[in-house]
Amino acid sequence: MDIETFVQRSLGEWRSQRSAHHLAFAHFEEVRSTITIEPLTIDEPGVLELCKRYDVGPEIVVSPFKMSWEGESDWDEDEVMAGSTILVPVPDSATTGKLLREQGYAETMEAVGSYCLGEDGTFVLTTSYDRAAAEEKIWFATPNLRFRVSLIKTSDGKGVTTASFSSEVRRNPIP
Amino acid sequence: MDIETFVQRSLGEWRSQRSAHHLAFAHFEEVRSTITIEPLTIDEPGVLELCKRYDVGPEIVVSPFKMSWEGESDWDEDEVMAGSTILVPVPDSATTGKLLREQGYAETMEAVGSYCLGEDGTFVLTTSYDRAAAEEKIWFATPNLRFRVSLIKTSDGKGVTTASFSSEVRRNPIP
Numbered sequence: 142m143d144i145e146t147f148v149q150r151s152l153g154e155w156r157s158q159r160s161a162h163h164l165a166f167a168h169f170e171e172v173r174s175t176i177t178i179e180p181l182t183i184d185e186p187g188v189l190e191l192c193k194r195y196d197v198g199p200e201i202v203v204s205p206f207k208m209s210w211e212g213e214s215d216w217d218e219d220e221v222m223a224g225s226t227i228l229v230p231v232p233d234s235a236t237t238g239k240l241l242r243e244q245g246y247a248e249t250m251e252a253v254g255s256y257c258l259g260e261d262g263t264f265v266l267t268t269s270y271d272r273a274a275a276e277e278k279i280w281f282a283t284p285n286l287r288f289r290v291s292l293i294k295t296s297d298g299k300g301v302t303t304a305s306f307s308s309e310v311r312r313n314p315i316p
Numbered sequence: 317m318d319i320e321t322f323v324q325r326s327l328g329e330w331r332s333q334r335s336a337h338h339l340a341f342a343h344f345e346e347v348r349s350t351i352t353i354e355p356l357t358i359d360e361p362g363v364l365e366l367c368k369r370y371d372v373g374p375e376i377v378v379s380p381f382k383m384s385w386e387g388e389s390d391w392d393e394d395e396v397m398a399g400s401t402i403l404v405p406v407p408d409s410a411t412t413g414k415l416l417r418e419q420g421y422a423e424t425m426e427a428v429g430s431y432c433l434g435e436d437g438t439f440v441l442t443t444s445y446d447r448a449a450a451e452e453k454i455w456f457a458t459p460n461l462r463f464r465v466s467l468i469k470t471s472d473g474k475g476v477t478t479a480s481f482s483s484e485v486r487r488n489p490i491p
Contacts, residue, residue: 156342158337158339158342158344160335160337160344160346160481162333162335162481162483164333164461164483164485167331167333167348169333169335169346171335171344171346173342259436260435261434282467282476282479283474283475283476286339286476288465288479290463290465290481292457299458300458301457301458301461304457304463304481304483306335306337306465306479306481308337308339308479310339
């Protein structure tokens with residue numbers, strides 16, 4: 142599995158079920174959402190802007206994509222959570238690299254994560270923020286079923302405050 | 317990571333939060349439970365019985381243990397789900413082997429699973445039943461935090477009907 146194959150397999154529209162476990166209080170949160178992952182070209186303004194910001198030559202970028210989501214949480218059913226972000230992989234070997242993104246997961250700011258593709262095809266992304274760190278593991282059970290375990294860690298990386306699990310079922314092929 | 321270390325690290329009392337995703341209906345189920353994992357000796361009657369049933373010499377068994385659980389599901393809060401099972405690892409290499417158990421996960425019958433310990437320390441167990449197959453991945457985020465992703469698959473192993481995720485926080489050391 143390389144990053145191009147991983148992004149290629151991720152393209153499309155997915156119906157997601159996410160369960161978050163807030164560990165200190167044994168609290169559950171449930172979110173249903175639709176996630177859309179679309180390919181971008183390297184000359185897309187948003188891609189070039191991220192490259193510029195992080196001083197990365199666009200020629201070393203691989204398979205940039207846009208991820209959009211729209212969902213509702215059981216915490217506040219009236220609140221529709223929607224957003225989108227541009228993600229730009231910058232490989233530094235066949236299975237490792239950086240992932241630039243417009244908006245991070247744990248905090249709504251730009252972020253650079255480090256990814257690594259394991260032998261079993263699992264994509265692992267770690268990102269450090271000011272006050273937290275995030276770790277995401279994503280893998281395919283079948284071509285149409287993707288799982289994701291996301292951890293929000295304390296900034297020293299030692300404690301885990303929230304663990305969440307998503308099951309993503311493909312709804313439509315590439316939009 | 318070998319099976320002895322994995323069992324050793326698992327001993328104790330754990331507070332578990334489990335979320336099940338029933339994929340066809342995008343249904344969620346939440347379960348809070350207490351899981352206790354205690355070591356057994358090889359000459360324990362239940363261990364010897366399982367060895368006899370599966371024609372396994374007790375001398376090749378490693379770190380047998382008993383797992384007990386008591387929990388409640390949000391499907392029926394009055395129903396207390398409690399049970400226990402004996403598990404007997406039978407290694408066939410440093411990182412692979414069989415796991416004999418009194419009672420399976422997907423069906424309440426005896427079962428033999430195959431386990432494999434990955435390079436990253438993840439324990440993966442696959443078990444085939446008459447009408448289903450189960451796959452469990454268990455890994456430690458910290459010594460006091462264990463995660464488990466369990467899949468119930470159709471018997472041909474191709475489709476996934478239920479995916480569940482458990483966060484297990486250590487409450488007490490070995491009881």
